[in-house]
Amino acid sequence: MAKTVITVDDLDAIALGGAFLGTGGGGDPYIGKLMARAALAANGPVTLIDPADVGDDDLCVPVFMMGAPTVMLEKLPSGTEIMAALDQLETYLGKKATALMCVEAGGLNSTIPFAVAAATGLPLIDGDGMGRAFPELQMVSFTMSGISATPLVLADDKGNSVLINAVDNLWTERLARADAVQMGGAALVAAYSMTGAQMRDSILPGTMTMIREIGETLMAERKAHRHPGAALRARFSGHHLFTGRVNDIERKTVGGFARGRAVIKGTDAFAGREFSIDFQNEFLVARDDTGAVLATTPDLICALDADAGMPVTTEQMRYGLLIEITGLPADPKWRSDAGLNLVGPSYFGYDHAYAPVEEINNNKNLNQD
Amino acid sequence: MAKTVITVDDLDAIALGGAFLGTGGGGDPYIGKLMARAALAANGPVTLIDPADVGDDDLCVPVFMMGAPTVMLEKLPSGTEIMAALDQLETYLGKKATALMCVEAGGLNSTIPFAVAAATGLPLIDGDGMGRAFPELQMVSFTMSGISATPLVLADDKGNSVLINAVDNLWTERLARADAVQMGGAALVAAYSMTGAQMRDSILPGTMTMIREIGETLMAERKAHRHPGAALRARFSGHHLFTGRVNDIERKTVGGFARGRAVIKGTDAFAGREFSIDFQNEFLVARDDTGAVLATTPDLICALDADAGMPVTTEQMRYGLLIEITGLPADPKWRSDAGLNLVGPSYFGYDHAYAPVEEINNNKNLNQD
Structure with missing residues (x-):
């Protein structure tokens, strides 16, 4: 069982590594780090688990922010939006998540899953759906494996939420994007819920570890004035x-x-x-x-x-x-x-x-x- | 108990009266009549009931089309969309509707509730939320009585659906409109679910009867070459x-x-x-x-x-x-x-x-x- 405990001390590296691998997107590392740090400080460390260690029938749920990064900078998530999105998705599914996932690398989208994992006590799976960041919702390895993005829940800072069921992931992108725009340009999302077996079939494994390594390399080099x-x-x-x-x-x-x-x-x-x-x-x-x-x-x-x-x-x-x-x-x-x-x-x-x-x-x- | 049985023969008058009272909106009477006629021919007549005859705790659900009338003309609803919207709303509420309602007058929006009533066997309440048609979702007497538009379900012809929970009815309008635009400019909707007591407090009573009278007057005059x-x-x-x-x-x-x-x-x-x-x-x-x-x-x-x-x-x-x-x-x-x-x-x-x-x-x- 490959389990890694992620503490507050690891978050700098994860936010920086996520931002590097986010290829310009995926949110600001500073905001992401603050969010995750508050959650881990309040609730303790997060367990990062290997995809192989998830049960076939476990419910794995990715959590993330969608919207224009320019807006994300001005509109900091409070943390309650993403918990509302996850909670409503679980209610709709009639089932609790047993593990959380990351959809993409990014200063924010690599750290939000740690914040939610700390708040819920759920483990986070080491991997993601992009191995980088992409701008649209359907652009994940999960889509290539035929996994539906929906039911998808978007939640905003005001208390609004939208649950989408769509015929394919491109339709989900269209509808969710339109709602995110109305919500002020960005929204917190729980979507692409899948079984452990589906997760193993589709995930890009090891992304969280890679992100941490990138961040640690970056910090070590800077420390050595290189x-x-x-x-x-x-x-x-x-x-x-x-x-x-x-x-x-x-x-x-x-x-x-x-x-x-x-x-x-x-x-x-x-x-x-x-x-x-x-x-x-x-x-x-x-x-x-x-x-x-x-x-x-x-x-x-x-x-x-x-x-x-x-x-x-x-x-x-x-x-x-x-x-x-x-x-x-x-x-x-x-x-x-x-x-x-x-x-x-x-x-x-x-x-x-x-x-x-x-x-x-x-x-x-x-x-x- | 004021009950009126509405048969296929009444639909011409209802569609025309709805279109007149719809003040230019609310959909095309010809399309509305065709939809309702098909449903009543297949399922039998519809019972129109007085608001006073609905139980305080009954679940009353308005059903309607939202979108640009120009689009409604090109994009005929098949009937399955509105049934999907109602079904998903009932599933979310964990409760079946006991009566249906009309939100506004209109060639389409006065007849769609009859089509759904025929298909489900539910009675339709004599009244609506506008006594005419208005362009936006929050513009109903229900809003004045503090009744929430949400949970609201939009469904389209492709099989997509969206369930919205919003902090107020203006937010519901913004989110639902954005989704309706993505859905091709128009969508079928179930929303403003309310108890019988709330319905009596907020409905504009008698609109369906008035619509029928308008339609009958209109047809009688035309028949008399006036x-x-x-x-x-x-x-x-x-x-x-x-x-x-x-x-x-x-x-x-x-x-x-x-x-x-x-x-x-x-x-x-x-x-x-x-x-x-x-x-x-x-x-x-x-x-x-x-x-x-x-x-x-x-x-x-x-x-x-x-x-x-x-x-x-x-x-x-x-x-x-x-x-x-x-x-x-x-x-x-x-x-x-x-x-x-x-x-x-x-x-x-x-x-x-x-x-x-x-x-x-x-x-x-x-x-x-």
């Missing part, structure tokens, strides 16, 4: 795509998403060149000045502050910020035809074909780190 | 606001509503003058060429085809159509401060104060009929 980028790339098969200063950023919150594009002027080894990153809550495509793709969804585009070494979310991107961009290979599930159908470039309206980040960058970046 | 306008005004304290030809109509479906304005060139006794009618699903304000208000929400602005004598809905208004406009006094509840707060001119963004249709028109229209 920028953590190189160590993270070495440890997680990453590619240094570029370093530069944000020269222009265009963003709008539309349809419940934070969409936009950042233009970055290269510095250091990349001086004299210009790069761009498109985002929809998460960073989707990185390009150089010739328009050539350096990394594309579903591969991960992770941003670190080039000075401070801290993860940078899409809403933190601002004119003049010096950033270092790392590309990481996505989970092999996302590189399958089914995965690319859900989250590949064409789903987001791009013309370019998917090419793995390591194939694009193996030659040209050999000597850049 | 335009029904004069007889309807004589019977229901109406005012002949004007007759004219639609000269211009501007409309857009926005935010889930059909909004717009029609400009009408007066004919007959009104020749040489120009009039306008604003609408949001329903006709809201009628004005003459000086901009003076002839009738304003919450009073009723009812349109008849000046040639055929049939009710005209907002979506049937078109260039060249000759229409005769009648103003009817709203139920006294709507003229109270609480009523005007919910549905008065200022709620819809107008500057003019409310003035009763009879005060505006008593002198000037004395000799026009």
